[in-house]
Every structure is written in structure tokens, then in C-alpha cells.
Amino acid sequence: MLLGVGEYLNYASTISMIPFFCSGLLLRRYENVIFNNAKIIVTLSICIYCFCMITWRSEDYNLYLHPFAWGGEELKCYLIRYLIGISGSVILIFFVRYIHIKNAVSRISVFLADIGTRTLGIYLIQ
Numbered sequence: 001m002l003l004g005v006g007e008y009l010n011y012a013s014t015i016s017m018i019p020f021f022c023s024g025l026l027l028r029r030y031e032n033v034i035f036n037n038a039k040i041i042v043t044l045s046i047c048i049y050c051f052c053m054i055t056w057r058s059e060d061y062n063l064y065l066h067p068f069a070w071g072g073e074e075l076k077c078y079l080i081r082y083l084i085g086i087s088g089s090v091i092l093i094f095f096v097r098y099i100h101i102k103n104a105v106s107r108i109s110v111f112l113a114d115i116g117t118r119t120l121g122i123y124l125i126q
Contacts, residue, residue, distance in 0.1 A: 019082050020089075027093075035097070042094050049087040052080050 027034060034041060100109045 016078065016081070020085060023086055023089075038094055042091060045087040045090040045094075048083055049091060052084045052087070056080055056084060 096112055100112070103109055
């Protein structure tokens with residue numbers, strides 16, 4: 001519903017976060033497949049992240065200058081922001097998971113888990 005009326009309402013932040021929410025649901029649903037192919041996915045994510053960061057201009061990040069739109073320059077900026085966010089998040093998720101696997105019960109993994117549990121509510125509210 002928000003996608004349909006998003007251009008008429010000021011829901012730019014909500015609309016821009018929908019793909020990330022859906023990506024998180026897909027990550028959770030296909031967790032085994034994704035983590036079994038970690039090397040391929042991380043390599044692809046690093047390549048996408050680096051390519052998008054090279055083509056990204058800092059003024060493109062401004063959501064109010066380039067809001068969500070179905071065509072033109074705004075869609076291109078939106079897709080680049082989305083690819084940077086998803087690929088960077090995937091890299092970070094795999095990195096944290098790798099640290100956790102290597103150091104099963106270390107201070108770092110306990111610290112990261114503690115931060116995650118304390119901040120999850122903030123992300124849900126946003």
C-alpha cells in the first residue's frame with residue numbers, strides 16, 4: 001500500500017526501508033542455503049559494494065533530493081543506495097558470523113550478541 005501512495009505521502013523513509021526488511025526475511029528463510037555458499041556470496045557482495053561505491057556520489061544519498069520513484073535518476077540513486085546497503089550488510093553479517101564461529105564463547109561474540117539484543121527494539125520501532 002505504501003508503495004502505491006508513497007509519492008503523495010511523506011513516507012520516503014518507510015518506502016526506502018521495505019527492501020531491507022524483505023531482504024532480512026529472505027536471509028532468515030534461506031539461511032542454510034546462503035551460509036552454505038558463503039564464499040561465493042561474500043565475494044559477490046564485495047564486488048557489488050566496491051563497484052557501487054565507485055559510482056556513488058555523496059549527494060545521491062540524500063533521500064529528500066532523490067526520493068523513491070519508479071523511473072529516471074531517482075530510481076538509479078535508490079538502487080545504488082539499496083545495493084550498497086544490502087551488500088555491505090551481507091559482508092558485515094558474514095564477518096560477525098565468522099568471528100562467532102571461530103571464537104565460540106569469546107568476549108567479542110558475547111559483546112556483539114549483547115549489543116544486538118539491546119538494539120533490536122530500536123530497529124523495529126524505526
